[in-house]
Amino acid sequence: MTFAHPAALGLLALAIPILLLHVLKPRREQRTVSSTFLWESVAHPVSAARPWQRLRPSVLLLLQLLAVALLALAVADPVSITDTPLSAHTVFIVDASGSMAARDGEPNRLESAKDRAAQLRDELPDGGIASIVVVDDSPRVVLTASPDPDAFAAALGPLEPTAGPADWADAFLLAESLETAGAEIGFHILTDGGLTDAEQRLIPPGSRHDIIGRDATNRAITRLAVEPRGSGLHVRVTVANTGGAAATTTVRVDVDGVTAGDGTAEVALDAGETRDVEFDVGGGDRVEAFLEGDDLLDADDHAYATAARRPALTVLLCTAGGVGNAFLEGAFAAADGVTVEACDGSRPGTGADLVVYDRVAVPAEPGAPFLAIAPPGGVPAAGVTTTGAVDGPVITSVDPDAALTQGLDLSEVGIATAQVLDPGPATTVVGAAGAPLLVRGSMSGLPFAVLAFAVEDSNLPLQVAFPILVDRLLTDLGGAALPPTDLVVGEPLPVDTNAGGTVAGPGGSTSEVVAGGPTPTATRPGFWSITPRAAADGTERPVRVVAVNPDPNESRLEPAQAILTPTRTRQEGEAPATGESSLRHWLLLPLLAILVLEWFFAWRRRGVSRAQWRVSTALRIACAALVVLALVAPSWLRPADRVAVVFLVDGSASLGATGRSEAVGFVRESLDRMPDGAVAGVASFGGNARLELTIQPDARFTDPSARIDSTRTNLATALRLAGAVLPGDARRRIVVVSDGRATDG
Template structure:
């Protein structure tokens, strides 16, 4: 038991002394002669009790009054007792990301979280309130602060799993906005902790509690799949990673148009990745790689690909020429490259659209307004590079965004750069690779156009000679161009928003997911925005004149690494997981009720004796 105002109990000594002093005061009485004392036993007892040195003989009224004083001072001391449950206002954030589908906890981690949430509701006391927030690819408030148990149980039924990463940062900030101003509130996160650190977060006055779910890390996952045209055929690569510690064996199956065309046994050591490449003639789509293995997470055992045979990507290289850049672009079979010392007049313009090129690259040439949907700038001010400053000698890459589509599968730790100017990114541009002194690669989207900026001269580094360079160019083409092509099949990551240019005559498109569920999306000026696909598999986007297949894959390291975290990083602090939630229950109210009952008993005893 704890006391908020322990000093109040110290007042019992003077208060008790004052009550006893009142009993010690001599009472004046009128003397009356009686024939015998035994005829008046009550008076005899009272006289004996009120004698100066007989005062402290047992006296029920004195005991009751001292006990009442003790109860009053105890209530003023605000006693609190630790108990299971939640305080007055609590927000429960439920992680519904892909890793919560893991079945190492029966029937799944998400079902275990929902059962825990039901217990919270059942233990809810009168006057206490709960709110429920679902943290999937998008954050949903399923129930605002309420004490209505039926409403809360109904909200729990709405919780559904996804095949995406979870927006835990956004969900936690929303929870803090709801109860962060009260020091008697609590934010409870039900999750396995499979998400990156959240730096810019504060729970305010609320206490944050992390309950970790899960029991195992054993999981095999398809972490990469790429299909390229080579010599009139296809090269189909699939990467498989073992996130557990023990060696795992599995069968990797290759499907084309729902038909099994090959199956291979793979053995993957703990913490390692293996790759398999299939060479074949043209294959019917969709292409699917499927792992047959007994592990805890099924979602990342399948990967899909559509849109292998894309329309040619037209690229304009503006500048004096760059042999290494031209060679890397030539490795992409769908690229049609043109070179020019300057931008043709037909390509100039502020508005996006009507360009003959999907991508324009300004190599050491200041960019001018163009109609193309994607632009890359190399060592020149403009676009995502607001300004170039003094040069930095031999900058080393110390940080890069591995999960960004542009930087996927890149290893830049050994990159050597002779010199790079300090660059100031535009307000809307995000650094993707940084040295200790300056950003080196930045990217962003502005006014409907995608921009990439490289701050140094490629010829003043060994980047064009590294294996990462052609991968970077392939990523550039997919990121800057792939999601902006007109009405073509597309492969995306689950949960990632993207937009498509479609027939301007379309007003609405219907998206059908692999489970058969449908959603409608409006078309504005020939463009449709999809906030993200929540299921792994092939989706279909249909309209009056449009039918587009969309293949969605998980391929997310944080989600496939299902090891339950024992702590998480929030706001620069480490929050340890705990399995039992306790709170301090205030006891002054029941003590006050006991005091009231005691005073009624004391009054009854006094009246009876009188």
């Protein structure tokens, strides 16, 4: 044990005047009495010839000396010394990604992480300061270098888990940028794991970590895909058992808020199994899938997708002699809103949404997206040529990720004869050994597909996959592609920032997007409505609805056993950090009790005038009030009277050598003119941002030395860094010295 303020032990000298008061002769009040006969039997004399008397021990004297001793000890603040792994400035890096909402904490993992952070905060070394970096899809600093435990608790309190991923790279960059002069910095990570090997290599050296979470039981909807199928919709729900034992769960599909007639199914999942559940439902605009059952994470039990109705399409079907094709016409008739026009031979499809060249030559300028079926000689203008023919080709490869073939079963398709295509720059989607059968490409900005065989030369029209493939060709080639359904939390919304507009998120929240401003990101799952600003001529642009889902990677809840953190080499002569736990509170309550007892005994032996007694009582009350205030530990907030400035210097290549020199000169001149009491720092930025000079008084800047990515200009990252390092007890200012050409953020 030691004392935080040993000089305060000098207060023990207050015992001297107390002892003097007990040996000095009290000044008696003179009263006229009729006789002193009855006082003659008193053992002690009522008068003294000397101004002092012999010190006599008493309970009152003992209480007063004990009060002085406790007061001196309390002001000296006895502390117990303990070893601590925390640094003088500890940055707490708190994971708030989707998996931290798992309910195997108190009540979830993030709350457990916050409780653990609060415990660790109490173990800081004497005079230690703490910062907090929150890690989600957009990392941010919520507390900067604060010695105040109440400010630490207030910063932790509002944190909530998101449904998005954790951007660890940006989080570690922010954390390392919080270095303060004169205080050794350390980092403590609170997470359930999930860092990739590349992310673990970015962990600051010497970091420590706590793994949060203990269970992994979870079932999740990892994907919801919707495509038009005739007059209705075909919905595919991908369900995964991401942790725990085998289980049976119920999947439900709603269209525009109403459960579809055949929109419910039970799914049995083995441990680690993933299954697709398919539904054919009526038409609508908004599709939702729900997973019922008890698991640890709620966010991934609800998925969203948009299914805007396909606009009317005109298809030009070109055949030899204009005889048509019954198989193709039947498939087109089953698709909603498709009008088929016949064409004799080959001609450009100007005005049509899609042209189908069925065994006829493709013009050099087709004039519209097209599907070529066994075209004689291929499509030379698009780089697709024929090198011969093959009999009885067997499908051996299907691109599972291609929009045209995803989930299609083509294993039963038999083909009599097919062209041997050289796809050139086009992509093979379906192929046989040495013979591409379906290729997809682009020609003069127009999408196209080439089928190497005539549909009549195969059993494809008899397969379930045929109308689906035709429907997808209409959607993919005809320009009727639906809005994306796989946008996840944390990704940018498809907003035209050149025009601006209004974004309405789930729950009714709205925000304005200023023309030329940054692209907003999706911050929560649900349906987002984007209303572009009207055109210059007053024409209203259509509202677009997009679906945003939780990040499927956050559905894997098994906590990591550990994460790899690089070790930090201790500098020569550097002493290990220690923590101090104050014992003052054990002294203040007894001191308060002794003051009350002392007043009671003094009242019983009162031998002074009424005025003197009132003064002494007032002094005792003041002492007791001070003790109570010490227990309460009040704080006084005063307005900031100093200015803190961070200069952000653009270090991208677009500034050029001359511009960079002028920027550095401006910063130097500004630092030289700083008023007294002001503090400043300097950071350079390009694709990333790094501190050149920490926040300090009398800052002096020479030349930029931090290594940054000069090929890009990410102003958002630079502003986040500046906001992170600015102290909270000052009037904060950020000065950007740049050419204004931001390429990112």
